[in-house]
Amino acid sequence: MKVSELSARSGVPLPTIKFYIREGLLPAGARTGKNQAEYSQEHLERLSLIRALRDEAGLSVAAIGRSLAAADRAEPEHFLEAAIDAIERPAGAAVDVRTADFRKAKEAVLSVARSRGWDVEDAAAAVHDAARALAVILRSFHPDATSFLEPYADAVWSIASHEIQEGWRPDAAPNAALRFAVLGTVLFEPFILALRRMAHVARTRQVTGVTKKAGPAKSRRKA
């Protein structure tokens, strides 16, 4: 199809399509003449993916570009992981990865993963990020690293098993798999964290016996 048809069928304005091509989010069409190029079904699917990542996941064009470029560069069996890893997360406290704290944290993360038979590379970005966060936790709370990790690993495994059902083929249709994996990771993160805060409140009240006040609930939410 011509670019005008791509625009009509995707609902994405022509200048925006050209912008996505310039920014590397969308591959250029196959040239068929001096000012003409041919676009395929895959371009249509990629546009739909870009819009979903922008409108549904709330990602910036720069973040989408980094994520898709990482997926395009990765070996086929790692493209989902690469796309997800490329989405930047809040930095949190600084951790020097050359310190003993970081090495100890990384060993603890890998040890809990290996004891469960998780097939994850030592050099994976998620392992690095988990170790980085854990290094700060160890520094602040000094817990016994090996035992206190177990319930977290159990909890995320039950979540991941629920999310990735038997028979799911990540290689079925790359753009659809990317949409599912990136949206599924990004959209559920704030949900899981907010649910954990709810559970904290409920659990604290259960343990301490301090309950909510009688009378109409007062919203502490800022406008």
Added chain:
Amino acid sequence: MKVSELSARSGVPLPTIKFYIREGLLPAGARTGKNQAEYSQEHLERLSLIRALRDEAGLSVAAIGRSLAAADRAEPEHFLEAAIDAIERPAGAAVDVRTADFRKAKEAVLSVARSRGWDVEDAAAAVHDAARALAVILRSFHPDATSFLEPYADAVWSIASHEIQEGWRPDAAPNAALRFAVLGTVLFEPFILALRRMAHVARTRQVTGVTKKAGPAKSRRKA
């Protein structure tokens, strides 16, 4: 103690202490003369809390100020919740809270909480945040809201129960409780999310039979 002693004992420079007082993070001392004020043990503890939130949780002075002000304003039994709720989180996709999507999401969140006997106010910020995230999920994935939430609620409850042990008294020493609650919430968030990404990779490989490549692991981590 005089402010000079407060500075010496806390290790926080005098100009920084004055800055924290101006910004409302630290209460002013009790005036004892024209240019003199008396500081207490509580000032020392508060300074230690501020430094922990800055250095360990990586929070900005503005974020610490908002969190502590919310805790100071709250009713005593809600001060921890207020401090945690006041820490801003990544916004994600925009959700209009007046829409049917949001109302449906909030009902689903409250229903899963109530079915487990969680004592949480309808107007709590965590409920609002969970509903906001869920509204985007429903819009993007259209799942059956009531049933797919259960494994998430089970997982966060097991995490919260692990984190909030029997006998923990959130009212023991306010500054210590704040440090534990805020750091415990904030520091573990990136850890749990990274661990979930690891579990995704491992679970996907288990389900699809696609495993990691042989040969030396290649780091995809950017320098």
